[in-house]
Amino acid sequence: xxxxxxxxxxxxxxxxxxxxxxxxxxxxxxxxxxxxxxxxxxxxxxxxxxxxxxxxxxxxxxxxxxxxxxxxxxxxxxxxxxxxxxxxxxxxxxxxxxxxxxxxxxxxxxxxxxxxxxxxxxxxxxxxxxxxxxxxxxxxxxxxxxxxxxxxxxxxxxxxxxxxxxxxxxxxxxxxxxxxxxxxxxxxxxxxxxxxxxxxxxx
Amino acid sequence: xxxxxxxxxxxxxxxxxxxxxxxxxxxxxxxxxxxxxxxxxxxxxxxxxxxxxxxxxxxxxxxxxxxxxxxxxxxxxxxxxxxxxxxxxxxxxxxxxxxxxxxxxxxxxxxxxxxxxxxxxxxxxxxxxxxxxxxxxxxxxxxxxxxxxxxxxxxxxxxxxxxxxxxxxxxxxxxxxxxxxxxxxxxxxxxxxxxxxxxxxxx
Numbered sequence: 438x439x440x441x442x443x444x445x446x447x448x449x450x451x452x453x454x455x456x457x458x459x460x461x462x463x464x465x466x467x468x469x470x471x472x473x474x475x476x477x478x479x480x481x482x483x484x485x486x487x488x489x490x491x492x493x494x495x496x497x498x499x500x501x502x503x504x505x506x507x508x509x510x511x512x513x514x515x516x517x518x519x520x521x522x523x524x525x526x527x528x529x530x531x532x533x534x535x536x537x538x539x540x541x542x543x544x545x546x547x548x549x550x551x552x553x554x555x556x557x558x559x560x561x562x563x564x565x566x567x568x569x570x571x572x573x574x575x576x577x578x579x580x581x582x583x584x585x586x587x588x589x590x591x592x593x594x595x596x597x598x599x600x601x602x603x604x605x606x607x608x609x610x611x612x613x614x615x616x617x618x619x620x621x622x623x624x625x626x627x628x629x630x631x632x633x634x635x636x637x638x639x640x
Numbered sequence: 641x642x643x644x645x646x647x648x649x650x651x652x653x654x655x656x657x658x659x660x661x662x663x664x665x666x667x668x669x670x671x672x673x674x675x676x677x678x679x680x681x682x683x684x685x686x687x688x689x690x691x692x693x694x695x696x697x698x699x700x701x702x703x704x705x706x707x708x709x710x711x712x713x714x715x716x717x718x719x720x721x722x723x724x725x726x727x728x729x730x731x732x733x734x735x736x737x738x739x740x741x742x743x744x745x746x747x748x749x750x751x752x753x754x755x756x757x758x759x760x761x762x763x764x765x766x767x768x769x770x771x772x773x774x775x776x777x778x779x780x781x782x783x784x785x786x787x788x789x790x791x792x793x794x795x796x797x798x799x800x801x802x803x804x805x806x807x808x809x810x811x812x813x814x815x816x817x818x819x820x821x822x823x824x825x826x827x828x829x830x831x832x833x834x835x836x837x838x839x840x841x842x843x
Contacts, residue, residue, distance in 0.1 A: 455658040455702055459808070462700040470702075492695075492705050497665040499658055499673075500705035502695050575836065592838040605662070606837030609809070633778065634809030635795040639840045 439619040440467040441519040441551075442512055444538065445503050447475055448527025451495030452605040453555050457521055460612035463628045464620045466519075471512060472503035473532050496525035509537040514548040518619055524556020524575055524604065533561035542567070546599060551618050555602040555611050562586065562599065571596040575604045592640075610640035642822040643670040644722040644754075645715055647741065648706050650678055651730025654698030655808040656758050660724055663815035666831045667823045669722075674715060675706035676735050699728035712740040717751040721822055727759020727778055727807065736764035745770070749802060754821050758805040758814050765789065765802065774799040778807045795843075813843035 441461050445454055458468050472490040492500040514520075520541065522532055532538055542565035546552050554561055559574035563585050572586040573594045582588060592607040593600065593614050600618070602611035609632075617625040634640075644664050648657055661671050675693040695703040717723075723744065725735055735741055745768035748755050757764055762777035766788050775789040776797045785791060795810040796803065796817050803821065805814035812835075820828040837843075 450662075451658050452655075452662045455654050456808075458702055459653075459655050459698070459700040468701070495662070497662040498671070499661055502703035502705060575834075577834075592836075604834065604836035605659075606812070606832075606835035606841065610838070629809075631778075631780075631807065632809035633795075633807035635813070635842050637840075637842045638809065639838050 438465055438467050439518045440469070440516070441521055441615070441619070442517040443468055443470045443521045443523070444473055444507065444532050445470050445493045445501065445523070446473040446528040446531040447494050448496050448525050448531065449493055449523050450525030450528065450556055450605060451497060451499045451501060453523040453525070453558075453608045454495070454501065456608040457523065457553070457555070457612045457615065460609070460628060461615060461619075464616040464624050466616070466619055469505060469517070470503040471505050471507040473507050473535055473538065475531055496528065507538070509541050512541065514545045514550045517550070519551035519553060519615060520545040521553040521615070522555070522558035522561045524558045526557050526577070529557035529560055532558070533564045539565040549598050551598050551600060551615060553600045553611065553615050555608060556604045559601045562601070567599065570599060572599065572601045573603055574601060609634075613640060641668055641670050642721045643672070643719070644724055644818070644822070645720040646671055646673045646724040646726070647676055647710065647735050648673050648696045648704065648726070649676040649731040649734040650697050651699050651728050651734065652696055652726050653728030653731065653759055653808060654700060654702040654704060656726040656728070656761075656811045657698070657704065659811040660726065660756070660758070660815045660818065663812070663831060664818060664822075667819040667827050669819070669822055672708060672720070673706040674708050674710040676710050676738055676741065678734055699731065710740070712744050715744065717748045717753045720753070722754035722756060722818060723748040724756040724818070725758070725761035725764045727761045729760050729780070732760035732763055735761070736767045742768040752801050754801050754803065754818060756803045756814065756818050758811060759807045762804045765804070770802065773802060775802065775804045776806055777804060816843060
């Protein structure tokens with residue numbers, strides 16, 4: 438069973454996070470969300486004798502309980518087939534400026550694992566010093582990326598094992614592209630059907 | 641500022657919930673999610689000296705912390721401009737079979753407030769005894785609805801103040817339709833732009 442590690446922080450765009458996680462689960466991908474704490478970590482919740490990561494408050498106020506804390510040594514490319522970074526301005530800032538995350542992004546990319554970034558999450562390609570290649574992002578961070586990458590305005594850009602996309606409106610084709618890369622084209626179609634997209638939807 | 645009450649339970653489809661809530665917040669709608677406990681209520685989380693509702697485990701395993709417990713006397717049509725019921729087979733079953741919810745649905749509908757139902761959430765139109773009218777749902781529950789309603793296969797069906805839709809793949813046009821009804825056509829366009837849908841997207 439393929440597996441994916443999906444990062445989340447306060448300010449993560451909750452639609453991009455949820456659409457990616459849920460669509461991958463529908464394809465049989467085992468998903469784990471890991472919480473990247475801000476500099477002023479608010480600490481975990483005590484539940485019985487365990488400490489759960491605190492909930493992440495999304496960019497529009499939905500509180501999501503991540504599956505675990507981020508611990509880079511336990512989350513390397515030997516453990517997961519894909520690493521995904523969602524957008525949301527504040528969440529993407531926290532994630533992309535975290536140096537253990539940057540190291541992990543390079544490891545996943547260099548080992549040929551699927552690396553997905555959407556919206557402002559694409560900033561992590563720059564902060565992680567990934568090689569110049571085709572990439573897209575939310576238009577609001579285009580100017581920060583166009584010098585270091587071959588900037589595209591396609592909804593989803595696949596460059597080797599780096600998959601980038603633009604925003605909530607492209608999150609479904611982004612997630613379905615990850616399904617196709619991890620599970621094949623047939624699985625993409627199998628997952629897409631029951632979601633009931635309108636007939637002229639272009640993905 | 642318009643306001644919306646969005647119900648959530650264990651087994652709610654987390655994309656449908658999140659896309660609706662997030663899109664409405666982008667339009668300036670004040671959203672409140674209320675947790676419908678299952679028959680075997682697992683109880684609230686003690687945090688300091690307060691009891692928060694337990695997290696709702698979505699249909700694909702994402703844990704969401706609702707804003708509050710469901711308490712029908714505090715959540716009537718005098719308090720909110722819209723009531724929304726997301727899908728997810730198990731979540732929709734819990735919500736639509738809850739008799740205080742059924743009473744609330746009738747109250748919102750009869751007072752002319754916007755009532756939104758998506759996917760299996762449309763079952764609540766039947767369990768609440770709403771009058772026969774145009775409606776859609778996820779194809780998997782069509783047979784349960786087609787005798788009592790004028791069943792449609794359009795992505796989003798607006799019948800008076802009842803708005804119904806089909807699944808995760810129609811959640812964006814469903815949410816944008818709610819924005820249009822609550823905030824007007826200009827706000828719909830204003831919210832839609834920054835989401836960056838691919839150019840030929842049919843909504």
